[in-house]
Amino acid sequence: MTPEQAEARLAWLATEIARHNALYHAEDAPEITDAEYDVLVRENSAIEAAFPALRRADSPSQKVGAAPAGHLAKVAHALPMLSLDNAFADEDVAEFIARIRRYLSLDSGEPVVLTAEPKIDGLSCSLRYEKGVLVLAATRGDGMTGEDVTANVRSIDDIPDRLSGPVPDIFEVRGEVYMAKDAFVALNERLIADAEDPAKARQFANPRNAAAGSLRQKDPAVTASRPLRFLAHGWGEASALPADTQKGVMDAIADWGLPVSDDLVRVDGLEQTLAHYRGIEARRADLPFDIDGVVYKVDRLDWQKRLGFVAKAPRWAIAHKFPAQQAQTTLNAIDIQVGRTGKLTPVARLEPVTVGGVVVTNATLHNADEIVRLGVRPGDRVVLQRAGDVIPQIVDNLTRDVVREPYIFPQTCRECGSLATREEGEVDYRCTGGLICPAQRVERLRHFVSRYALDIEGLGLTHIESFFHDDLIHSPADIYRLHLKRDELIAREGWKDKSVDNLIAAIEAKRTPPLDRLLFGLGIRHVGQVTARDLARRYRDWNGLADVLAHIADHRTAAVPAVGETHDKFRQRVAKEMAAIIETPGIGPEVAHALADFFAEPHNRAVVDDLLGQVQVQPVIHETRASSVSGKTVVFTGSLETMSRDEAKAQAEALGAKVSGSVSAKTDLVVAGPGAGSKLKKAADLGIKTIDEAGWAEIVSNS
Numbered sequence: 001m002t003p004e005q006a007e008a009r010l011a012w013l014a015t016e017i018a019r020h021n022a023l024y025h026a027e028d029a030p031e032i033t034d035a036e037y038d039v040l041v042r043e044n045s046a047i048e049a050a051f052p053a054l055r056r057a058d059s060p061s062q063k064v065g066a067a068p069a070g071h072l073a074k075v076a077h078a079l080p081m082l083s084l085d086n087a088f089a090d091e092d093v094a095e096f097i098a099r100i101r102r103y104l105s106l107d108s109g110e111p112v113v114l115t116a117e118p119k120i121d122g123l124s125c126s127l128r129y130e131k132g133v134l135v136l137a138a139t140r141g142d143g144m145t146g147e148d149v150t151a152n153v154r155s156i157d158d159i160p161d162r163l164s165g166p167v168p169d170i171f172e173v174r175g176e177v178y179m180a181k182d183a184f185v186a187l188n189e190r191l192i193a194d195a196e197d198p199a200k201a202r203q204f205a206n207p208r209n210a211a212a213g214s215l216r217q218k219d220p221a222v223t224a225s226r227p228l229r230f231l232a233h234g235w236g237e238a239s240a241l242p243a244d245t246q247k248g249v250m251d252a253i254a255d256w257g258l259p260v261s262d263d264l265v266r267v268d269g270l271e272q273t274l275a276h277y278r279g280i281e282a283r284r285a286d287l288p289f290d291i292d293g294v295v296y297k298v299d300r301l302d303w304q305k306r307l308g309f310v311a312k313a314p315r316w317a318i319a320h321k322f323p324a325q326q327a328q329t330t331l332n333a334i335d336i337q338v339g340r341t342g343k344l345t346p347v348a349r350l351e352p353v354t355v356g357g358v359v360v361t362n363a364t365l366h367n368a369d370e371i372v373r374l375g376v377r378p379g380d381r382v383v384l385q386r387a388g389d390v391i392p393q394i395v396d397n398l399t400r401d402v403v404r405e406p407y408i409f410p411q412t413c414r415e416c417g418s419l420a421t422r423e424e425g426e427v428d429y430r431c432t433g434g435l436i437c438p439a440q441r442v443e444r445l446r447h448f449v450s451r452y453a454l455d456i457e458g459l460g461l462t463h464i465e466s467f468f469h470d471d472l473i474h475s476p477a478d479i480y481r482l483h484l485k486r487d488e489l490i491a492r493e494g495w496k497d498k499s500v501d502n503l504i505a506a507i508e509a510k511r512t513p514p515l516d517r518l519l520f521g522l523g524i525r526h527v528g529q530v531t532a533r534d535l536a537r538r539y540r541d542w543n544g545l546a547d548v549l550a551h552i553a554d555h556r557t558a559a560v561p562a563v564g565e566t567h568d569k570f571r572q573r574v575a576k577e578m579a580a581i582i583e584t585p586g587i588g589p590e591v592a593h594a595l596a597d598f599f600a601e602p603h604n605r606a607v608v609d610d611l612l613g614q615v616q617v618q619p620v621i622h623e624t625r626a627s628s629v630s631g632k633t634v635v636f637t638g639s640l641e642t643m644s645r646d647e648a649k650a651q652a653e654a655l656g657a658k659v660s661g662s663v664s665a666k667t668d669l670v671v672a673g674p675g676a677g678s679k680l681k682k683a684a685d686l687g688i689k690t691i692d693e694a695g696w697a698e699i700v701s702n703s
């Protein structure tokens with residue numbers, strides 16, 4: 001490297017690192033992974049070591065206290081930190097209550113008491129107290145693993161190091177770390193006052209980002225200088241509970257010395273619930289902190305337990321969001337993004353505008369129909385809406401009447417030139433290029449390494465793109481062969497021995513993926529995280545899954561349309577039959593179809609086989625309680641009186657049993673309620689053990 005090159009590179013690194021700092025801290029929207037960030041910082045230091053005279057005044061190596069939170073240690077949560085489903089309209093709240101009634105099979109006279117409290121716009125944090133002493137504080141992270149912020153949390157006045165009074169041996173308080181509105185304004189003013197060049201001073205976009213940026217600091221002194229607050233809203237692991245209601249436990253948490261919202265109340269029935277919501281909404285602007293809705297939770301903890309969870313949110317709680325915030329701006333251009341499955345998504349490029357405290361430059365236009373519905377063309381004035389964390393949307397066009405050329409949705413993929421088509425009944429155009437489309441291949445690779453799939457750190461979008469274009473990786477298996485190209489990697493601009501070794505180590509660490517992550521990582525249409533987990537639990541290892549996939553493929557090949565059956569009907573019937581063969585709760589015809597489509601393609605099979613040669617897939621074990629019905633097949637028939645069918649099914653599955661809809665020789669147990677008919681008779685004929693609902697309740701409570 002010549003001194004001129006070094007100087008230019010240092011200048012570039014200073015700007016680039018500052019930009020990533022701002023994205024991470026100010027906007028809480030990093031574009032690169034922590035490992036990629038580290039590569040930049042290390043390159044900067046290495047060049048400075050070689051050319052000390054060229055060190056810049058604004059060098060990233062000279063900044064103190066701005067160490068990124070990327071260095072915080074990871075911690076696994078004892079119990080997952082969940083999120084909440086959202087309600088937007090009053091009807092959604094009515095349906096939430098009705099669903100609880102149905103699930104618990106409540107009599108119409110029985111009240112469903114809820115708690116209602118503000119939904120604070122901060123970041124959630126779990127505080128673990130052992131024998132009343134704070135031992136660990138962690139951010140939510142992905143819900144399973146968060147970041148250790150114990151040292152930082154100790155400087156928050158609201159959070160005591162020791163709880164007062166007798167407390168359970170283990171108690172994790174969960175709540176929101178936030179920054180009050182006036183403190184946020186003062187902090188931004190201070191950042192300007194302290195900056196050498198006020199025009200370039202870092203500013204936080206809103207109190208939430210300020211709280212996140214302040215808490216996730218490497219240096220606890222920085223956190224201590226920021227006015228953070230805490231409000232408890234729940235709990236995680238607890239060796240004992242001080243009450244049997246949500247309100248009761250929250251009152252106890254307040255007694256132990258942690259802040260709980262003054263606006264936490266019990267409400268009974270839809271009318272009271274909505275009245276409380278309106279009351280809080282009216283006071284929203286006067287509250288000292290930002291809130292974005294009201295959270296309702298079932299008060300009785302025994303009911304919460306019965307209601308359980310769906311995917312990542314509890315059935316017993318919901319966030320009733322305030323209406324979205326809107327702003328007007330100009331649509332500068334419409335770009336088309338090509339997704340992993342070829343879906344073409346139009347994206348609006350906007351004149352930057354602030355909506356609800358956040359600067360927005362892009363919004364989704366969803367699909368071609370949406371563009372027609374809005375009649376938008378580049379140059380139009382549009383109304384933009386932002387609700388919570390949802391991607392901003394364009395909801396209205398103010399220049400519809402002005403004469404301008406209509407926007408024509410592209411009929412070919414801009415990435416590979418293949419035809420873009422739209423199947424009947426579908427809203428999206430798709431690039432038909434499949435794996436010849438570089439955008440789809442890059443997106444698939446990106447998905448494969450992403451956080452909830454293989455989670456390979458340090459392999460961000462820019463690396464995947466450049467490795468792909470330089471023929472270093474074409475398929476997932478190639479990633480596991482990168483170590484064979486170590487020299488080639490080191491020779492690349494921006495890479496060194498150390499950074500390449502770090503990348504290789506990160507890849508090696510993910511050579512034994514659990515089946516569900518691998519399956520999700522393949523990026524099969526309709527196979528999301530939950531579906532992948534369901535399949536992995538049902539089939540445990542790759543071989544089990546491969547057998548059933550071969551089985552459905554055979555079934556599809558052998559199927560023939562019935563006389564007079566239309567193509568669509570035939571497809572639907574076969575998909576249903578394939579879903580029945582898969583025999584996995586929650587997996588329907590759509591997924592069965594997508595799996596068959598994916599594995600029918602020889603290229604996909606070759607990609608998967610190649611990958612399986614590189615990794616050792618770990619079986620997934622369904623965490624269930626050992627019980628007398630583990631591994632057994634149970635049939636529920638007749639009407640159930642104390643619970644709904646869904647709840648009974650969930651109970652059986654939690655005990656490791658399989659629930660079937662029909663009685664056969666494979667059935668082990670029939671639970672029959674009043675009105676049971678042919679199934680009960682068949683069970684008797686086959687000599688299958690039959691019990692009533694009370695008998696079932698006994699099995700559940702004994703397990």
Ligand code: IVH
Pocket residue numbers: 082083084117118119120121122123124125140175176233234295314317319
């Ligand atoms: S309860 C299992 N209550 O909202 C239920 N969450 O959108 C877990 N939040 O991750 C959450 N105020 O960080 C709950 N009063 C409140 C809340 C609240 C803010 C956050 C929390 C959660 C997110 C879900």
